[in-house]
Amino acid sequence: MLNLPFKALADPTRRKIVLLLKERDMTAGEIADQFDMTKPSISHHLNALKQALLVTDNRKGQNIYYSLNTTVFQEVVKWFFNTTRVNEGGKADAEDK
């Protein structure tokens, strides 16, 4: 289901986190440093992204590294392709599954 990913991406802070993780894996603390917001708030956003399966986390000692899960992204991108290919022949299997 695409509902959680779409809801996760509705927040600008979470979209920015995604862009950060696109460049490289980062620890929760490194991510938090990029925002004018408390660490618990960032932790909450990371959890939303994790619930949506858009990121994965991996503890290494004291740090927890977050990584982008591109697989779920592809699914969201597909939804957009189904939507934007208007009148290009062939019913494009465009359900919101």
Added chain:
Amino acid sequence: MLNLPFKALADPTRRKIVLLLKERDMTAGEIADQFDMTKPSISHHLNALKQALLVTDNRKGQNIYYSLNTTVFQEVVKWFFNTTRVNEGGKADAEDK
């Protein structure tokens, strides 16, 4: 700014409306008929899509026809391209503007 479109697409009812309008322009009433929801509620969703510039409306007599605005869609798709093209060379201008 992409915030309104992303927020608009966070709701499953609105995503379904978008898929309907992908096939053909429809009146508010025709759209409402596809849902188990009151017309004021659908009107509210249509307004959210309109505020996000994802759809346009056009009155014809008693009816108001809604159409998909593919231009704004392209912008959202671009955001995903900037995000998914990981490690494919060239810093991909990936700000959330």
Added chain:
DNA sequence: TAGATATTTAGACAGTTGTCTAAATATCTA
């Protein structure tokens, strides 16, 4: 103009969301 049809606006209300502070948990190191 009166009545019917199409749609939106207004206002209420419960549920969800984003943020915070305080406290808890996990790990490392001296």
Added chain:
DNA sequence: TAGATATTTAGACAACTGTCTAAATATCTA
């Protein structure tokens, strides 16, 4: 083991969202 560091969990709270009913607005037609 004690203290320092990294991160999350718990709980509170204001703001936002999605839904509804009732009423208003716009248009058509007899």
